[in-house]
Amino acid sequence: MASKLLIAVPSKGRLKDQTAALFERAGLALRNTGHERGYRGTLDGLGGVEVVYTSAAEIVHELKSGRVHLGVTGEDLIRETLADVDGSVEFLKPLGFGSADVVVAVPDCWIDVARMADLEDVAAQFAGVHGRRLRVATKYMNLTRRFFAGHGVAGYRIVESVGATEATPSAGTAELIVDITTTGTTLRANHLKVLEDGLILRSQAHLFASRAAPWRASTSKLRAAILAKLS
Amino acid sequence: MAAESAKEFEALEAQATTLLDLFRRAGYEQVAPSIIQPADIFLDQIGEAIRSRTYVFTDLAGDELCLRPDLTVPVSRLYLERHPNADQPARYCYNGPAFRFRPQGDDQAHPREFRQAGIECFGEADTESADVEIVLLAVEAVRRAGLKDFRLRFGDIALFYALLDALALPERWRLKLRHHFWRPPVFHALLARLAKGERPNGDGPASALAASLTGLTTERAEELVGAYLDTEGLPLSGNRSLSEITARLLDHAADLRAEPLPREVATVIDYYLAVSASPKEAVERIAMIAKGAGIDLGGALSANTRRFERLAKSGVALGQAVFATEFGRSLEYYSGLVFQIEVAGLDEAIGGGGRYDGLLSYLGAPSAVPAIGSAIHTERLLAAVGRGG
Numbered sequence: 001m002a003s004k005l006l007i008a009v010p011s012k013g014r015l016k017d018q019t020a021a022l023f024e025r026a027g028l029a030l031r032n033t034g035h036e037r038g039y040r041g042t043l044d045g046l047g048g049v050e051v052v053y054t055s056a057a058e059i060v061h062e063l064k065s066g067r068v069h070l071g072v073t074g075e076d077l078i079r080e081t082l083a084d085v086d087g088s089v090e091f092l093k094p095l096g097f098g099s100a101d102v103v104v105a106v107p108d109c110w111i112d113v114a115r116m117a118d119l120e121d122v123a124a125q126f127a128g129v130h131g132r133r134l135r136v137a138t139k140y141m142n143l144t145r146r147f148f149a150g151h152g153v154a155g156y157r158i159v160e161s162v163g164a165t166e167a168t169p170s171a172g173t174a175e176l177i178v179d180i181t182t183t184g185t186t187l188r189a190n191h192l193k194v195l196e197d198g199l200i201l202r203s204q205a206h207l208f209a210s211r212a213a214p215w216r217a218s219t220s221k222l223r224a225a226i227l228a229k230l231s
Numbered sequence: 232m233a234a235e236s237a238k239e240f241e242a243l244e245a246q247a248t249t250l251l252d253l254f255r256r257a258g259y260e261q262v263a264p265s266i267i268q269p270a271d272i273f274l275d276q277i278g279e280a281i282r283s284r285t286y287v288f289t290d291l292a293g294d295e296l297c298l299r300p301d302l303t304v305p306v307s308r309l310y311l312e313r314h315p316n317a318d319q320p321a322r323y324c325y326n327g328p329a330f331r332f333r334p335q336g337d338d339q340a341h342p343r344e345f346r347q348a349g350i351e352c353f354g355e356a357d358t359e360s361a362d363v364e365i366v367l368l369a370v371e372a373v374r375r376a377g378l379k380d381f382r383l384r385f386g387d388i389a390l391f392y393a394l395l396d397a398l399a400l401p402e403r404w405r406l407k408l409r410h411h412f413w414r415p416p417v418f419h420a421l422l423a424r425l426a427k428g429e430r431p432n433g434d435g436p437a438s439a440l441a442a443s444l445t446g447l448t449t450e451r452a453e454e455l456v457g458a459y460l461d462t463e464g465l466p467l468s469g470n471r472s473l474s475e476i477t478a479r480l481l482d483h484a485a486d487l488r489a490e491p492l493p494r495e496v497a498t499v500i501d502y503y504l505a506v507s508a509s510p511k512e513a514v515e516r517i518a519m520i521a522k523g524a525g526i527d528l529g530g531a532l533s534a535n536t537r538r539f540e541r542l543a544k545s546g547v548a549l550g551q552a553v554f555a556t557e558f559g560r561s562l563e564y565y566s567g568l569v570f571q572i573e574v575a576g577l578d579e580a581i582g583g584g585g586r587y588d589g590l591l592s593y594l595g596a597p598s599a600v601p602a603i604g605s606a607i608h609t610e611r612l613l614a615a616v617g618r619g620g
Contacts, residue, residue, distance in 0.1 A: 107469045108465050109467050110476060117417075122479070152417030154414060191466060191468055
């Protein structure tokens with residue numbers, strides 16, 4: 001067990017299917033094993049590797065703590081969750097799926113707002129008129145804070161949102177949002193527009209290596225073998 | 232916990248007794264506001280620097296709460312609870328825990344849980360005397376605790392506002408500069424834009440629409456903007472109203488017409504914000520800058536002269552002290568004097584404080600309440616004294 005390489009892959013949704021397809025194409029098809037239905041597996045044609053199925057968000061924590069050596073998850077989750085990204089994980093390979101942009105979007109009727117700099121002015125005006133700060137609905141609290149601070153926008157409050165974020169401005173529970181978008185269709189359907197300089201992160205799924213995992217000669221060799229097959 | 236060993240706990244307790252004794256004898260009533268505070272009212276008024284480090288949580292009833300990151304807001308709320316009309320002066324002191332998330336981890340110099348000992352003075356109409364009283368008491372407190380070697384740093388938000396008021400510039404630019412005072416990089420970028428003759432809002436897609444609103448009444452402008460939204464298929468939604476959107480477009484229209492900010496005006500602001508010297512020298516330099524610009528800072532500057540004279544007379548050594556015009560840009564509720572007590576070799580202050588005349592009306596007071604306070608980071612004070620400070 002100690003000499004085995006542990007690799008965490010998403011356990012559900014499109015990320016799971018796309019990861020499975022990628023490994024299959026590389027000749028390393030994922031195989032479920034054991035009685036714990038679906039939670040553990042192996043790689044076809046490469047011994048000494050144990051596959052751990054878990055959620056994309058949980059994979060970030062597994063990588064950080066070093067409970068797995070490798071993991072497939074989204075860059076957005078890595079950058080949102082880890083305080084010290086480069087000290088915790090290594091970006092081994094972008095995988096070409098799971099693409100999503102994390103963006104700042106406002107109601108499209110805000111024709112006086114085009115850029116982040118406008119937002120701080122609106123925040124000051126809004127506080128004067130409504131007696132409270134602008135609310136930003138998002139599940140990306142840390143990405144939002146860093147990005148807004150970098151643009152000198154401070155007159156806002158974050159309201160945590162874990163679903164249907166794009167509906168919060170028209171519902172009146174937030175004034176603007178930070179969310180992921182792939183085609184922009186959902187944003188447009190909700191009468192939202194992305195600010196000109198409102199792209200926070202162009203994210204996709206990556207293969208990550210944990211810096212905290214116990215790397216030995218054997219596991220490093222397995223990692224090189226997987227990477228070579230995926231390339 | 233901040234005090235992990237029994238010995239450290241006892242030392243902190245002894246120090247707290249010394250501080251609170253002094254505060255109470257000076258006429259400050261001891262209070263103990265709630266540790267758990269409503270997140271909303273709290274986070275709306277505190278600057279981003281501390282807001283992003285506040286522990287916020289939702290309780291089982293769905294209420295959003297926080298562990299207080301600071302005691303000034305809780306004590307202010309307590310004052311308003313006792314005096315809803317805010318019509319009586321009151322002086323309070325306290326010693327209790329505050330909590331801040333430390334992105335780089337919890338360590339001795341930056342504990343996530345620490346104890347603040349402090350004083351707050353509400354409703355004292357003689358603000359100059361209250362300013363001096365608070366600084367003297369804070370200095371006396373760290374001295375009583377055994378701190379010998381420290382220096383004071385001063386700033387004054389009201390003086391900066393007086394400078395902006397005295398300079399000739401459009402009111403909307405003045406408001407914008409005031410607003411961005413708290414974020415120096417944005418402030419300097421804005422000032423540079425204005426001085427170069429650029430418009431604060433550039434020429435966004437709505438520029439043409441904004442230009443067409445020039446000279447219209449507010450009602451007529453709103454009609455036009457409403458019609459534009461209809462034509463473009465952009466239904467009004469959310470909490471910002473048509474009049475708010477129009478107001479910003481009208482500002483933009485005025486910017487398009489305005490003369491650029493004279494370079495001399497930008498230079499005066501830059502020179503002012505570069506002043507950092509001993510109080511005496513700083514006040515002289517600011518007076519020279521004002522004279523050169525042909526403006527009168529009025530009472531705001533002479534208030535500083537008198538304040539430093541009174542402090543010196545009361546035995547506060549100002550030889551090592553610094554007056555820095557940029558200082559005080561971290562807590563957005565400050566409105567006048569700000570100060571902190573620094574020790575060589577420590578990157579963060581032992582204590583500090585300032586005037587926050589606007590905070591109580593934000594918290595619900597029916598009128599503005601003059602208020603000033605100071606808090607001491609007791610673990611840091613104890614460590615500094617222990618090192619022979």
